[in-house]
Amino acid sequence: MxxxxxxxxxxxxxxxxxxxxxxxxxxxxxxxxxxxxxxxxxxxxxxxxxxxxxxxxxxxxxxxxxxxxxxxxxxxxxxxxxxxxxxxxxxxxxxxxxxxxxxxxxxxxxxxxxxxxxxYEKMSFSDKLMMKAAAAMIKGKKSKSPEEKEFERAIAGSxxxxxxxxxxxxxxxxxxxxxxxx
Ligand SMILES: Cc1cc2nc3c(=O)[nH]c(=O)nc-3n(C[C@H](O)[C@H](O)[C@H](O)COP(=O)(O)O)c2cc1C
CATH class of the missing domain: 3.40.50.360 (Flavodoxin domain)
Known part of the structure; x- marks a missing residue:
């Protein structure tokens, strides 16, 4: 030990x-x-x-x-x-x-x-809300950089x-x- x-x-x-x-x-x-x-x-x-x-x-x-x-x-x-x-x-x-x-x-x-x-299954309510807000912010963008597209894909699920x-x-x-x- x-x-x-x-x-x-x-x-x-x-x-x-x-x-x-x-x-x-x-x-x-x-x-x-x-x-x-x-x-x-x-x-x-x-x-x-x-x-x-x-x-x-x-x-x-x-x-x-x-x-x-x-x-x-x-x-x-x-x-x-x-x-x-x-x-x-x-x-x-x-x-x-x-x-x-x-x-x-x-x-x-x-x-x-x-x-x-x-x-997402184990995430707290407030953390889920933060993730949702981040996803909505990127979704609302007219033109997305390759990094933003990658981030959007990455946070779509567990x-x-x-x-x-x-x-x-x-x-x-x-x-x-x-x-x-x-
Ligand atoms: C609200 C929120 C914000 C996060 N921010 C970041 C971040 O800035 N950078 C990153 O690499 N991962 C981020 N993550 C992913 C977590 O750091 C990752 O899932 C971490 O391993 C969770 O650790 P735990 O399972 O021990 O709580 C975030 C996750 C949540 C839910």
Whole structure:
């Protein structure tokens, strides 16, 4: 058991939970849900891995989790984000990191993106409304860019493009740093 690492996850429709469970299984560490996380809980570990979703361009729960980490005695904060964007959309993903991080954070916080999909069946009412509004906005446009057409197609229904493959860079990173002396 790797007693130095805790993986805290925040998941609404299950994709982040699935990745977090796979990760905890691979590196054999503690798994905790975001709503149970406290600075005291995090203080019992050296490395805190936070897994969450991309939500309307933002990292869901990021601010609160950073605050909790700051108040804890844990040494390292690592982030992974799941989202509907495919991993091949490097430019969009880089823009996403840029709009969520302060100038220093890309260096300070190791961060990993994992493609997941959409699950309308498990989505909250307010999230369904947001998706409906996005779909209506694009539908109403007279001329659509190729990106908008692609986005319209992508949000039309549920899909799952998650895979263990996308977890590998994070698993490798954690194996490396957890071998280092604390
Ligand atoms: C309202 C809403 C907004 C979303 N915004 C984004 C986004 O900005 N970028 C993205 O890649 N995925 C976005 N997604 C897709 C989710 O990030 C994706 O389904 C995620 O894996 C959900 O995680 P969960 O199942 O753990 O809750 C959005 C989904 C919803 C419902």
């Amino acid at each position: 790797n007693s130095r690492i805790v993986v805290v996850y925040k998941s609404s429709t299950g994709f982040t939970q699935k990745y977090a469970e796979m990760l905890a299984g691979k590196i054999d560490c503690t798994l905790a849900v975001y709503k149970d996380a406290t600075p005291e809980l995090l203080s019992g570990y050296d490395i805190v891995v936070f897994g969450t979703r991309a939500h309307a361009g933002r990292i869901d729960g990021f601010r609160k989790m950073k605050e909790m980490f700051r108040k804890s005695e844990a040494a390292k904060f690592v982030l992974f984000v799941t989202g509907a964007m495919p991993n091949t959309a490097r430019e969009t993903i880089n823009a996403f990191w840029r709009q969520n991080f302060t100038a220093d954070e890309p260096e300070q916080i190791p961060h990993f993106y994992m493609q997941s999909g959409l699950c 899909y799952d493009i998650s895979s263990e493959i996308y977890l590998q860079p994070l698993t490798a990173f954690l194996s490396d740093i957890s071998d280092e002396p604390s």
